[in-house]
Amino acid sequence: MGKIKQMSEALANQIAAGEVVERPASVVKELVENAIDANSTEIMIELLDAGIQRIRVVDNGDGMDETDIQLAFLPHATSKIYTVHDLFSIHSLGFRGEALASIGSVAKVRMESTQIDDSDTEPKGCFVEVSGSKITDQGITKPRKGTTITVDSLFYNTPARLKHLSSIKTELRHILNFVQDIALSYPAIRFTLLNDNNKIFTSFGSGNLKQTIANVYQPVLARQLIEISARDNDFEISGYISPPQLTRTSKQYIHWIVNGRTIKSFALSNILVRAYGRQLMIGRFPVAVIKIDLDPRLVDVNVHPTKQTIRLSKEDELATLLTDAVQQALKSINPVPTVEIEDIPKVKRPEMKVEELPLNFRQSTSSSTVDETTKKPNVANSRYDGLMEQVAAVESSIADRQNNSEIQSTEYTEKLTEDQVHEESQKLAPESTVESYQSTEPLLEQEEVEQSVKDDRLDFKHLRYVGQIHGTYLIAESEIGFYLIDQHAAQERLRYEAFMRYDPDVLIQQQLLFPIVFTFSQAEVLQVEQMKASFERLGIFLESFGPVSYQLESYPNWLLQDEVEQSVYDLVHLLTAQPNLTIAQIKEESIIMKSCRGAIKANHYLDAVQAKALIESMADLDDPYHCPHGRPVFVEFNQTTLEKLFKRIQDPHEGGHQR
Incomplete structure (x- = not known):
């Protein structure tokens, strides 16, 4: 006698329920989606013990007649699709016909529904009760527009599933997450969620998505x-x-x-x-x-x-x-973070005793302090100037490449002599630039201020440099407020964009004395064969050297020799996921680290000329507001914030008056 037998309908439904009905939230999801498909405008979800004891979903949708309500709990019974072609053009949320059959196999369910047509003078309501995939009762009930489904004792006949449910709070959180998600999907429907007669969530159902986001x-x-x-x-x-x-x-x-x-x-x-x-x-x-x-x-x-x-x-x-x-x-937005008074924490400072010092001691201290502060910028000059010349040389190299395609060298600034670096930087910075830094620029005229606000972009060249604090932050002001500028983040962004604009010729190759041999797995060999064109676009020309091996006789100048071997292996994985990456994108992570390491650090004092040069150079950047890591470069303190801080403007509840 054969061993294969067809499963009973109840057993098949319970197996299907394992995929469809994981927890109470799954039941809520299936019933609410059916209510949406029935053109409901109001849906109420009532829970008892986060749905473990009872789930009731009430809608005002189209409803069902007596024939449909009896077929609704049969496996794969649906009104959403009828042919194979319908499966490839689904307009409804539900279509598989498994939800009600699965729920009815692991819970005790009662469905009441009324279908109201314009021709019906006396609509008739009907109900059906299902337990363990079997209809236990059915008949006529009081008519009410729409459908009401009550699910009691979920997993009553599968105690193992019931035992593995999480706490009531966790199950309620899953249900709430779904209801909020579906409310965002259908802002024109009013959703209400209650647990143990307590209202947890409600949406307006006005059709305004932004209002629904405010609800959520x-x-x-x-x-x-x-x-x-x-x-x-x-x-x-x-x-x-x-x-x-x-x-x-x-x-x-x-x-x-x-x-x-x-x-x-x-x-x-x-x-x-x-x-x-x-x-x-x-x-x-x-x-x-x-x-x-x-x-x-x-x-x-x-x-x-x-x-x-x-x-x-x-x-x-x-x-x-x-x-x-x-x-x-x-x-369309201003990416400069604005500091509000609420963002500034109140710091309780310890009381300090102030003692009178002898006049001659204060004078000597003051003079020594002036000497030290005047020395610090001079010590920093050489380091900062070197970094700025390095960035200038890179930018100059890029400009030269665009104007002269016959240049055959792709070496970076570190390979230039000191005289060449100085010469390249002078090309980028005209003689009048340094002289202009010596004078104090006037603040923006009112018309220029208004235009700057309209453009939503800081006019860096008209910011007035004020000073430096803690050797880390620069202060600049405009008519509408003042700005704290992170000097490290600012120059990090400068270096990042300069390196990212560098687009070398991949055909300029460094010949190897001994070829590098790469060995791949069989699966990786198939990937390499598929991506050979992508490798060649990057200047990496791999030649077959055996069943699972390739050799490389030269490498492009944008790679360093000690990076070649690891880079090729990494590119196999990277280009598999993103085959259209450019050289600059592939190099971006290393460029970010290079930009960070070379930028000026905290506690590095700048003189006025260096600080102004740094601020004005931000004007030509694509994104001067964020460092490569996403941190802000500027923080804005506007006039309103300052007046609130100094109580020139007081909140109405605080009383007082404007001085």
């Missing part, structure tokens, strides 16, 4: 978000992103909504983070709610029973459109 998070956060919008022939993007200063430590604040479906996408989140560039600090992530609408035929939602994982066609085109939309939105 806080109004103060929602007000700071920036609207994004873009579209092409295949995609339409809309939503909100946070400015670079408003970030979180995880990606859970990034919400993706694809054709109304809340999804988790590691790839899309990475695209978003890369679109911010170096404006984000390492380990920080933006707050974002982004909706992507596209032809259903370009997205596959039938990847996992939870339907939270999807596959997208034309991902490269979507990445380009999303990146452009984010960068355009970020250009």
Whole structure:
């Protein structure tokens, strides 16, 4: 006798329930999505013990008649798709026909529904009760527009599943996260969540996405978000992103909504983070709610029973459109952080005793202090000038390359003699530049101030240098306030952009006396063969040297000799993930470290000429507001903040008057 037997319907449903119904939040998700598909405008979720004892979902949707309500709990029974072709053009949240059958196999369920048509003078309500995949009761009930589903005793017949549920607070948190996500996806629907008769969350259902974000998070956060919008022939993007200063430590604040479906996408989140560039600090992530609408035929939602994982066609085109939309939105804001009075902590300082000193002692101390302070900038001159000449020489080398394609050397500034370095730096800095630093520039005229504000970009050349504090921060002022400038971050950004603009000719090669031999695994050999064109684009010409070996007879000048071997192995992995990277992008991480090491450090005193030169040189940068690590270079103290600090302007609740 054969061993193979067909499973019973109840057993098959319980196995399916293991994929669909993981915890109470899974039940809430499936029932709420069905309510949305039924065109509901109000959905209420009532919980008892975070859904472990009871879940009730009440909607005002289309409802079902007596025939449909009896079929709803059968496996793979659905009103969403009927043919194979429908599977490739899904417009609804649910379509698999597994949810109600799975829930009915591991819980006791009662469904009440009423379908109201314009022709019905006396609508009739109906109900059905299911336990362990079997209908235990059915009949007529009091009519009420929409559907009410009550799920009692979840996992009553699978005690192992019940035992492994988390605490009530954890299960409630999972449900709340889903309800907030779905509220962001459908701002026109009013969602209400109650647990043990306590209201946990409610949305207005006004159709305003920003208002819903304020419901989910806080109004103060929602007000700071920036609207994004873009579209092409295949995609339409809309939503909100946070400015670079408003970030979180995880990606859970990034919400993706694809054709109304809340999804988790590691790839899309990475695209978003890369679109911010170096404006984000390492380990920080933006707050974002982004909706992507596209032809259903370009997205596959039938990847996992939870339907939270999807596959997208034309991902490269979507990445380009999303990146452009984010960068355009970020250009519309002022990236200089502004210090508010609330941001300044109150420091309790210990009392200090002041003793009178003899006049001759104070005079000698004062004179010695002046001598020391006048000496410090002079000691620093040579180091700082050397660094500035190094950056100037690199920029000059780049300019020369663009104007003269016959230059055959790609060596950096360190290979130049001192006279050559000085000569190159003089080309970049005209004679009048140093002289102009000696005079004190007047503050901006009112018209120039207004124009600067309109452009949302600091006019670095008209900032008046005030001084340096703690050997680390420079102070400059304008008509609207003053700025603290981190001198290390400022020059780090200068060096970073100079190196990033350097685009060498990959055909200029350094010949090796003995070729370098690389050995790969069989899988890596296939990758190398596929990426040979990408390697050659970078100036790395690998030649076959055996079944799993390649040799390299020369290497491009943008690589150092001791970096070649490790770089090739690393590139195999890097180009597999991102085949379109440029040389500058591949070198970016090492450039960031090089920029940081060479920039002036804290406790390094600058004289007025050096400080002004550093500030004015920021005017030509693409992003003068962030260092390569994403930290701010400038912090702004505006006039209002200062007046509040000195109580010239007082909050109404504090009383007082303006002096």
